[in-house]
Structure formats: structure tokens, C-alpha cells
Amino acid sequence: xxxxxxxxxxxxxxxxxxxxxxxxxxxxxxxxxxxxxxxxxxxxxxxxxxxxxxxxxxxxxxxxxxxxxxxxxxxxxxxxxxxxxxxxxxxxxxxxxxxxxxxxxxxxxxxxxxxxxxxxxxxxxxxxxxxxxxxxxxxxxxxxxxxxxxxxxxxxxxxxxxxxxxxxxxxxxxxxxxxxxxxxxxxxxxxxxxxxxxxxxxxxxxxxxxxxxxxxxxxxxxxxxxxxxxxxxxxxxxxxxxxxxxxxxxxxxxxxxxxxxxxxxxxxxxxxxxxxxxxxxxxxxxxxxxxxxxxxxxxxxxxx
Amino acid sequence: xxxxxxxxxxxxxxxxxxxxxxxxxxxxxxxxxxxxxxxxxxxxxxxxxxxxxxxxxxxxxxxxxxxxxxxxxxxxxxxxxxxxxxxxxxxxxxxxxxxxxxxxxxxxxxxxxxxxxxxxxxxxxxxxxxxxxxxxxxxxxxxxxxxxxxxxxxxxxxxxxxxxxxxxxxxxxxxxxxxxxxxxxxxxxxxxxxxxxxxxxxxxxxxxxxxxxxxxxxxxxxxxxxxxxxxxxxxxxxxxxxxxxxxxxxxxxxxxxxxxxxxxxxxxxxxxxxxxxxxxxxxxxxxxxxxxxxxxxxxxxxxxxxxxxxxxxxxx
Numbered sequence: 372x373x374x375x376x377x378x379x380x381x382x383x384x385x386x387x388x389x390x391x392x393x394x395x396x397x398x399x400x401x402x403x404x405x406x407x408x409x410x411x412x413x414x415x416x417x418x419x420x421x422x423x424x425x426x427x428x429x430x431x432x433x434x435x436x437x438x439x440x441x442x443x444x445x446x447x448x449x450x451x452x453x454x455x456x457x458x459x460x461x462x463x464x465x466x467x468x469x470x471x472x473x474x475x476x477x478x479x480x481x482x483x484x485x486x487x488x489x490x491x492x493x494x495x496x497x498x499x500x501x502x503x504x505x506x507x508x509x510x511x512x513x514x515x516x517x518x519x520x521x522x523x524x525x526x527x528x529x530x531x532x533x534x535x536x537x538x539x540x541x542x543x544x545x546x547x548x549x550x551x552x553x554x555x556x557x558x559x560x561x562x563x564x565x566x567x568x569x570x571x572x573x574x575x576x577x578x579x580x581x582x583x584x585x586x587x588x589x590x591x592x593x594x595x596x597x598x599x600x601x602x603x604x605x606x607x608x609x610x611x612x613x614x615x616x617x618x619x620x621x622x623x624x625x626x627x628x629x630x631x632x633x634x635x636x637x638x639x640x641x642x643x644x645x646x647x648x649x650x651x652x653x654x655x656x657x658x659x660x661x662x663x664x665x666x667x668x669x670x671x672x673x674x675x
Numbered sequence: 676x677x678x679x680x681x682x683x684x685x686x687x688x689x690x691x692x693x694x695x696x697x698x699x700x701x702x703x704x705x706x707x708x709x710x711x712x713x714x715x716x717x718x719x720x721x722x723x724x725x726x727x728x729x730x731x732x733x734x735x736x737x738x739x740x741x742x743x744x745x746x747x748x749x750x751x752x753x754x755x756x757x758x759x760x761x762x763x764x765x766x767x768x769x770x771x772x773x774x775x776x777x778x779x780x781x782x783x784x785x786x787x788x789x790x791x792x793x794x795x796x797x798x799x800x801x802x803x804x805x806x807x808x809x810x811x812x813x814x815x816x817x818x819x820x821x822x823x824x825x826x827x828x829x830x831x832x833x834x835x836x837x838x839x840x841x842x843x844x845x846x847x848x849x850x851x852x853x854x855x856x857x858x859x860x861x862x863x864x865x866x867x868x869x870x871x872x873x874x875x876x877x878x879x880x881x882x883x884x885x886x887x888x889x890x891x892x893x894x895x896x897x898x899x900x901x902x903x904x905x906x907x908x909x910x911x912x913x914x915x916x917x918x919x920x921x922x923x924x925x926x927x928x929x930x931x932x933x934x935x936x937x938x939x940x941x942x943x944x945x946x947x948x949x950x951x952x953x954x955x956x957x958x959x960x961x962x963x964x965x966x967x968x969x970x971x972x973x974x975x976x977x978x979x980x981x982x983x984x985x986x987x988x989x990x991x
Contacts, residue, residue, distance in 0.1 A: 566775075568809040577783075 385505060387512035394516025400493045401524035401579075402586045407493040411525050412575040414484050418541050421529030423477045425522025427470065427485065429515060431462040432494050436502040436514035443503045455498045456489065463488045493521055524582070531578045536569030694791070697871055697921075698751035704862035704871075705758050705916065711858040712851035716766035716819060720851045723764055723773050728757035730777030731798075738786045752791045756780050759799035759916060762852020763909070763956070764806070767816045776802040796963040797920050800956050807956070815951075822848035827907030828952035831900065839899055842906040849908070856906040863915035876924055877914040879935025880942075884910065887943030910942065913955035923963040930966075930973040937969075938962045 382389035400406050407428075414424045438458050439446075446454045467485050470478045478485065488494065497517055502510040534540050538547030545552065546563035568574050713720045735753040739746045760776050780802035785794045807814045817826055824830065826849050827837045841847050845855025853859075866872045885901060894900040905911070918924060918938055925934050938958050945954020 564771075564810060564813075566809040567811070568805060571808065573808070 385509045387508060390509050390513040391516035391519075394513060394518070395520045395523070398517075399520040399524060399586070400496075400517050401521055402583055404496075405583075406496055407491050407521060409487070410484050410491065411521075411528065411579065412572065414481055415525050415529040415532055415575055415578075416570055417533040417537075417539075418526055418529040419477070420480055421526035422522065423470075423474070424481055424484065425518065425525050427466045427481075428488055428491060428493065428521055429518025430466055431459060431488055432497060432518040432521075433511055433514035434462050435459045435494060436497055437507055437511040439498045439502040440505060440507045440510035446503075451499075451503065455495065455503075459494055459498070460489045493517060528575065528578050528582065532569045532574050535566050535578075536571075536574055538563055538565045694750045694752065698755050700866065700869055700871055701755050701916070702751060702758060704865045705755070705762070705852070707858040707861045708852045708855060708912065709758060709762055711845050711855040712762060712766070715845060715854060716821075716851060719819075720766040722770070723766060723768055723851060724758065724761035726770060727761035727764070727773035727777050728754055730774045731757035731760065731781050734778050734781040735786065738782060744790075747790060750791065753781060756785070756798045759797075759852075760802050762912065763799060763803045763850050765814065765817050765850050767819060768813060772806060772810065772813060776806050779805050792922055794922055796960050797917050797923050800917055800960050800963075803956050804960055817848040817850075819848065824848065826952065827903055828946070831903050831907065832952045837899070837903050837907065839902045839906070842903060847907065853909040853912045856911050859911045859915060863911075866915070866919075872915065872919040875928065875931040876918050876935045876938075879932050880914045880918055880938045881905065881910070883936040883939030884942050885939075887940055888947065891943065891947050893947070904946065908946075908953050909955040913942075913959055914938075917956075918959050918962065923966060925966050925969045925973065927970060927973040927975060929975075930969040933969050933973065934962055934966065937965065 382392065394400070398404055401408075401411050410424055410428070414420045435455075435458050439455060442454070442458070463486060466488070467478075470481075470485065497513060501513050505513075530540065534545065538544060538550075544550050546560050547565050548561055550557050550560040550563075552560050566574075569578065709724060713724070731753045732748050736746060736748050738744075739748075757777055757780075760780055761773055764773055764776070780798035784796060784798040784801035785791065788794050803814075825833070825835075827842055827847050830837050842854075843856045845858060847854050863872070863877070867874065885905070888901060888904050889896055892900060892904070918935070925931050941958035941961060942954050945958055946952065
């Protein structure tokens, strides 16, 4: 990584602040990269669930990123996934036990999704794409940024789902019967009927879709104003991926197309090739069998 | 002479059938059932139908104005959606229920996916299921001044006696448009005679549903039970007016039969084994979702083209 290269939002690449903002906004894991969808859709029935889940993930993400970054030269490439799992799982166990001891209510509410942080693809993705290739400090802040980006996104989703589907906000009744808002406004609010579908699974998809649409609209508006948005949503750690020479890519594609064309040609020839020898005397059929067989074999293999 | 010299691309011969034409006939065919609903449930039913049609049409209009698209409310498809949605609500529904449903049907199910022809499920049914999941108590409150008994299907499920004659005429509690079998069949006959719908989907749907109920309903060939299952709920309205929706049903003949059987079996499963008495709307929605799959596997072979792959397999 060359010094002074511009990263997200104009900050120098791989500095803590750049990594932090990158995770929070530019490559927001939920709304831009669209990874970690399982907890995003499953636990966001309320805002407090979102906050807790997000913070637990942030903790695991930051520390596992740091440790994996420290060990990146020790871990052999071939067994890196098991090694990552061991590191991540130890932090998840830590989080799980602490939550069980100090916030048992949230522990019960989140249930199986806490141990499932181990296989959360945000954590894996960052370990694989960033922490295993970069220094400790940026990796740590990358984890914090990504984690908080995730926390913000799922808290907002949880907030809307809770408000529309249950009329509450952080368990305080805003809309619907028993609204805490006083006066005439409160009476008006208390008439609200919660739309239950938003508490259920389908509501998660609807809210998420709306948020992603807003995010895309923001991006679109920025592009209109002529700002550089090429760093948005490239996926993974985009800055490290070598951009291929367009000419080479074209050549590769052409070669592939040629190969495909050859294959289809061989297939179209087949039926007629087979038919001709059937009508001819036995000797001729035997003679022509050998070369034809070679043509048929690749097609058969494809089918199997 | 100048007309003769005009050069244009085909098609050169066009029929007078247009989208708005067809939709208008569907509206007309729905009127008997809607009219009976108003007669049966009174002014409340009329208000709900009007609100629901107004909300669907207005939503489509406002959305298209805001998005600077061509305004398509003239094709009457929004009216059909609104009417069907209203006919799928109980007359006790509060005034805002048809409005929320109408907005959801048009905005989310239809316009966001690209408007008429692009919707992946029947907008009216999508909205009905949305409301059913969101407000289960309001959507299944069929108790009015005239009717205090449960719907025939619910009564049947609880093992009570039901009157078949009342069901066929429509003097039963239920949603606004589903109660009268006679009115629905009159409307369906209009559409069938005009060639707008054919019997492939409704026929196989109803037939397979009857077979399923006979086999698994637990009452065998009991005439009262079967006719109550046919006339006591939304099956007729669903089979003739919603399963036959052009956009969300298969276009291939084989596909239509598969689709009909699929709907019949699903409805049977929901009604016989499910916890609620009704299951038509969920069955049709799930059916809508597998339509692309059905069409993919029932594409007819084009004339003159050999099924190449199959022959190869035989030879090998």
C-alpha cells in the first residue's frame, strides 16, 4: 500500500479515522456490502435488540481483527479459516458468558444469535479481506468502524420495525393504546393500530429494502453532483484488489466465447454424424465409430 | 391512394381488445357479487368498496405523477384491484383498513415492481394477506347486526350445522364479495362467454380441491360438507377472479392445469389441516410465486424443432 493514497471520504488510506469512516458509511456492511443479513433480518424486532447485537458484534469484530492481524504472519495460509474460527469463537464465548451474567434479559431475547456471531460473515469477511493483510491498528479500527456501521444499520431497522409494528420506541409506548405522549397529540397517537407484519419476518425485508433504497439514492445524488463514489460498495476491501487490465479481460472473455462456440458446434454436428453411419453398411459404421466417439464424450461428461 | 402507399411494420390487423376493455369487463363481471355484498351488508360495504377503489386509483395516479411516468389509471386495472380488495374485506373493517390495503397493493406489490404486467403477485391478494397478517382481529370480524354466527367455514370446522341454500344465495357472514355463489358465477359466466377467462384454471382448481376434500376432509362423499366447502368461503371468488389474473397465472396450457391443481391442493391443505378455516388467498399467493417456475418447465416446443437433448441421451 503506497503512502498517501486517498481512501474513503478523502482521508489517507489505512489510517484509523479512514478505516472507521469506511466501515461506518462508505462500506457499511449491512446497507452497502450487504453482508451479515442473517442477524440483520432475525434479531431486529426491536431497537434494543439491534443495539445489543450490534455492540456484541463490534466487540468481537474489533478484537478478533486485532488478534488475527497480529497472528497474520504465523497462521499458514492453508489452515487460515480454522485458525480464524478459533480466534473469533473465543471472543464470542467471552461475550456470551458476560451477557449471560450481566444482561440475562438480552441474552434470552437474542438466544441462538449470540453464539451464531461466530459464523457472522461480517467478521469472517473482515478477517479474510482486511485483518489478515494489514497492521494491527488499522485492523482494529476497521473492526470498530464496521461494527458500528452494522450497529447503526440494525438499530435503525429495529427502531422502525418496533415503532411501526408495535408502536413503541426502546420499549416506550409512543403510538397506540397507552401512549406516553400527553394531551391532544397523545390522544391522536393512541388511535394508532400497530401494523403487526413489521414485527414479523416480512417486515424486516420491507424496512431493509427501504433503507437500502435511501442509501442508493444518496449515492446517486452524490454522483449527480460529480463526487467520486467509486469507493462505494465495491465489496470486500476494494482498495487491495488489483484492477485488471481491460484489454486482458476482453481477451479472456473472447477466448471463453470461442471455446463455448466450439462446444455448441460440436453438439449440433453430433446428431447428423450419428445418423449417417446407421444407414450405411456395418463396416463403414465401424470405421467411422472411433472418431465420432471422441466428439460425443465431452458432451456426455457435461451432462453427468 | 396515399393510404395504400403507407409503409408500416406489422401487426397490420388488430383486434379491438385492449387492456382497458378487458379490465372494464372484469369490473362489470364483479358488479353482481359486489352489488349483492352491498345488499347483504348495507351501506358499510359500499363505503369500504368506494374507499378501496379510490385509494388504489389515487395511489397509482399520485405515484405516476411523482415519478414522472405515463399515467395508466385509464386501463382500469387499479379499479379491478381496488374492487377485489374491497370485496375481500369484512364490512366491519374500519375506514382506514381499505386505504392502507389499497396503498400497499398498488405501491408495493404493483408499482415498485414495474406496474401492470410486472407484478409478481396479485396486488389485491397481496394487500389482503398483508392486512390479514397485520390486523388479524379486524380482518376476521364478521359479526354484524344481521349476522352473529361464525362464517360457514368456521362453523363447519367447529362441527356445527350449516345451511347450503343460504350459502349458495349468499345470506351468510363473510367478506363483502365472497358470500354469494350465484352472483359470482353470473359474473364468471360473463367473462367466460366473452373469452376473457377460460375454465382451465378455475376448473382444475375447483376439481382438485373437491378431490382433496373428499380424500382428506374426513367426511368422505358428504354432499353438505363438500358444497359448504365450495360455497361457504372465498373459493369461488378466488378461483374465477383472482387465480385467473393474466399477469400472475401461467400462459401455457399445461402450466394452467398444473397451476390449478397446485392451488386446489394448497387450499385443501390450508382448510383441512391449517388452523384457520380459510386458505384461498394464501394458496393463490403461493401459487403466484411459483408461476415463473411452472412456465419455465412447460414451454411448448416450437414447431419444427427437435428436442435435441433427449435424443442424444437415448443414443448414448
